[in-house]
Amino acid sequence: MNSPERSRSLFRFAAPHNFYPLAGRLAPWFATAALVLTVAGLWLGFFVAPTDATQGEVYRVIFIHVPAAWMSMFVYLVMAFWSAVGLVMNTRLSFIMSQALAPTGAMFCFVALWTGALWGKPTWGAYWVWDARLTSQLLLLFLYFGFIALTRAIEDPRRADRAGAIIALVGAVNVPIIYFSVQWWNTLHQGASVSLNKAPSMATTMLLGMLVMAIAAWMYTIAVVLWRARSMILERERHTEWVGAVLEREAQGGRA
Amino acid sequence: MLEVDDLACLKGDRLLFRGLAFRLQAGELLRVAGPNGVGKTSLLRLVTGLALAEAGEVRWQGCPIRRDREAFHRELLYLGHAPSINDLLSPLENLRFACAAAGDGSDEEACTQALVRIGLANQLDLPARVLSQGQRRRVGLARLFLSARRALWVLDEPFTALDVKAVADLAQALSDHCAGGGMVMLTTHQDAPFAVAPRVLDVGAYAC
Amino acid sequence: MLSTFLAVLRRDLLLAWRGRADVLVTLAFFVIVVCLFPFGVGAEPNQLRAIAPGVLWVAALLACLLSLHRLFAQDHADGTLEQLLLSSEPAALWVAAKVLAFWLSTGLPVVAVAPGLALLLDLEQGALPVLVLSLALGTPILGLLGAVGAALTLGLRGGGMLLALLVLPLFVPVLIFGAGAVEAEASGTGAAAHLLLLGGGLAGALALAPWACAAALRISTD
Numbered sequence: 001m002n003s004p005e006r007s008r009s010l011f012r013f014a015a016p017h018n019f020y021p022l023a024g025r026l027a028p029w030f031a032t033a034a035l036v037l038t039v040a041g042l043w044l045g046f047f048v049a050p051t052d053a054t055q056g057e058v059y060r061v062i063f064i065h066v067p068a069a070w071m072s073m074f075v076y077l078v079m080a081f082w083s084a085v086g087l088v089m090n091t092r093l094s095f096i097m098s099q100a101l102a103p104t105g106a107m108f109c110f111v112a113l114w115t116g117a118l119w120g121k122p123t124w125g126a127y128w129v130w131d132a133r134l135t136s137q138l139l140l141l142f143l144y145f146g147f148i149a150l151t152r153a154i155e156d157p158r159r160a161d162r163a164g165a166i167i168a169l170v171g172a173v174n175v176p177i178i179y180f181s182v183q184w185w186n187t188l189h190q191g192a193s194v195s196l197n198k199a200p201s202m203a204t205t206m207l208l209g210m211l212v213m214a215i216a217a218w219m220y221t222i223a224v225v226l227w228r229a230r231s232m233i234l235e236r237e238r239h240t241e242w243v244g245a246v247l248e249r250e251a252q253g254g255r256a
Numbered sequence: 257m258l259e260v261d262d263l264a265c266l267k268g269d270r271l272l273f274r275g276l277a278f279r280l281q282a283g284e285l286l287r288v289a290g291p292n293g294v295g296k297t298s299l300l301r302l303v304t305g306l307a308l309a310e311a312g313e314v315r316w317q318g319c320p321i322r323r324d325r326e327a328f329h330r331e332l333l334y335l336g337h338a339p340s341i342n343d344l345l346s347p348l349e350n351l352r353f354a355c356a357a358a359g360d361g362s363d364e365e366a367c368t369q370a371l372v373r374i375g376l377a378n379q380l381d382l383p384a385r386v387l388s389q390g391q392r393r394r395v396g397l398a399r400l401f402l403s404a405r406r407a408l409w410v411l412d413e414p415f416t417a418l419d420v421k422a423v424a425d426l427a428q429a430l431s432d433h434c435a436g437g438g439m440v441m442l443t444t445h446q447d448a449p450f451a452v453a454p455r456v457l458d459v460g461a462y463a464c
Numbered sequence: 465m466l467s468t469f470l471a472v473l474r475r476d477l478l479l480a481w482r483g484r485a486d487v488l489v490t491l492a493f494f495v496i497v498v499c500l501f502p503f504g505v506g507a508e509p510n511q512l513r514a515i516a517p518g519v520l521w522v523a524a525l526l527a528c529l530l531s532l533h534r535l536f537a538q539d540h541a542d543g544t545l546e547q548l549l550l551s552s553e554p555a556a557l558w559v560a561a562k563v564l565a566f567w568l569s570t571g572l573p574v575v576a577v578a579p580g581l582a583l584l585l586d587l588e589q590g591a592l593p594v595l596v597l598s599l600a601l602g603t604p605i606l607g608l609l610g611a612v613g614a615a616l617t618l619g620l621r622g623g624g625m626l627l628a629l630l631v632l633p634l635f636v637p638v639l640i641f642g643a644g645a646v647e648a649e650a651s652g653t654g655a656a657a658h659l660l661l662l663g664g665g666l667a668g669a670l671a672l673a674p675w676a677c678a679a680a681l682r683i684s685t686d
Binding site for chain 3: 174
């Protein structure tokens with residue numbers, strides 16, 4: 001194969017090439033932070049925060065539900081951002097980032113729906129209510145599925161990258177429209193339902209617990225995305241010299 | 257002038273060729289050669305701007321084709337592997353549409369003459385699905401007679417499925433285009449009686 | 465500039481006319497899907513009247529979805545798409561022409577037979593003009609959004625299912641406002657707001673979707 005200098009000018013490997021070790025060094029730190037913050041957040045949420053006057057103990061699910069719901073929406077925006085960067089600057093790492101984000105976003109989306117259902121059963125008396133928030137969340141999950149399915153269905157990585165970027169951007173433009181339309185539909189079809197953030201006067205510890213959990217979700221996302229991006233880089237650039245060297249080094253490290 | 261510099265082509269995750277460079281001056285006929293699968297069609301598609309190069313640049317009259325795609329495409333005629341013939345339309349309808357879509361005039365009289373000249377006088381109004389492979393190819397090639405003002409002709413295997421006389425006619429038309437200051441870039445596996453022997457670009461020399 | 469637009473429009477309409485069996489199949493699908501509902505939910509007139517707007521809209525949406533894959537498939541297979549991409553005219557222009565031809569040959573017949581089907585479901589007759597208007601405003605949006613999906617899934621294995629997965633979530637707002645308009649009219653609250661939103665959506669889709677679709681086509685033919 002060609003020399004590293006040549007491949008840098010030819011294939012813009014420079015970024016992934018530098019990114020790979022950097023991501024490897026950073027990811028464990030983010031993962032540790034995520035673990036510590038999750039433990040702290042859960043402790044705050046389940047042992048310190050007071051019992052809610054109207055909803056009892058059930059409300060404690062919001063310490064997982066709300067950060068997951070925030071995260072699922074935010075991850076989609078970040079995905080769309082990286083997609084736009086990738087299309088404009090033609091940088092391969094941007095596409096890798098947006099594809100590495102998608103499964104985590106979908107996971108948070110699913111967690112938000114699941115915990116929403118668990119909370120809904122005792123509160124509304126049903127696991128699923130066509131509430132505006134839940135419905136938007138469900139459609140967001142479908143958008144994630146579409147993105148993941150499309151990027152997986154296309155075999156040529158370059159086409160997959162760019163096609164995924166287009167659908168992520170189209171989705172991002174549509175997310176507010178979907179949210180608005182579902183809200184509109186919801187108000188027409190049923191009366192106002194009990195809403196999570198109408199919980200009267202949240203105690204400071206509740207807010208703190210939610211905040212800590214949200215930051216933990218952030219840290220988790222960053223760590224997982226870095227790891228996923230690393231393995232995607234290895235897979236895509238397996239023919240290059242530096243990946244060969246990395247694999248050899250890791251194999252030796254494993255034996256030692 | 258067409259300038260190609262340091263071109264690299266990636267197919268899937270396989271690098272077909274890299275470092276490919278050439279110049280094509282007015283009046284030149286360039287034959288792209290190489291064994292099957294070396295990337296001849298891919299090179300033509302890169303030159304037309306249909307495909308995105310992994311590295312390198314294609315310039316037309318000094319300007320990268322990505323920057324002013326429309327100006328380049330006004331000067332370009334590309335006939336690919338697929339003849340771009342719709343089975344439900346007649347040769348005349350197909351040709352008129354191809355010209356109109358490309359932005360050339362789609363004058364019925366001129367299109368009819370082009371089809372007659374290429375030997376399809378009796379098939380003008382038949383649906384294209386009853387045509388033979390060679391006849392379909394001719395419908396596509398008829399555009400050559402209507403696109404003389406387009407300086408750069410990029411042709412992918414134009415001689416395939418043509419009979420001997422048609423090959424000679426086509427070679428003559430290509431030579432005429434070059435003699436008039438045009439440029440032709442083509443791939444072919446068969447020898448054609450060109451007036452001047454074409455320059456040869458061997459893609460295999462840049463293969464990875 | 466207009467000549468490319470008109471050439472593509474004329475050709476696609478001619479092709480739709482020569483292959484009109486496809487259009488009839490789409491229409492038959494629309495009719496049959498609507499006719500399935502009474503068997504599924506029972507023929508009680510009040511109930512049918514209540515679900516009629518939603519049923520008609522969902523059926524129209526599915527009929528549109530099922531014909532979307534035809535939009536670029538043939539042109540992709542025979543090389544016409546490459547020639548169009550090499551045109552010196554802006555790609556968004558002929559993409560718009562193709563979507564318009566698609567709508568005229570698929571959406572418009574659906575809009576035309578919808579009132580007849582509405583009578584089968586005993587929809588209030590006063591709401592029929594709103595039904596037609598909402599479909600006439602809404603189905604072009606479906607075509608425009610669907611064109612982006614069709615362009616992205618061009619030539620993929622299992623492209624039809626993937627196309628559905630990609631575009632159906634995007635169709636939800638159109639469905640909400642479209643069916644909502646008919647329902648609002650039938651219940652006497654007036655459909656003006658819904659129809660305005662649909663019109664706004666159509667304007668937005670017209671402004672953005674052809675560009676996105678053109679970009680997607682370039683990516684898919686790369």
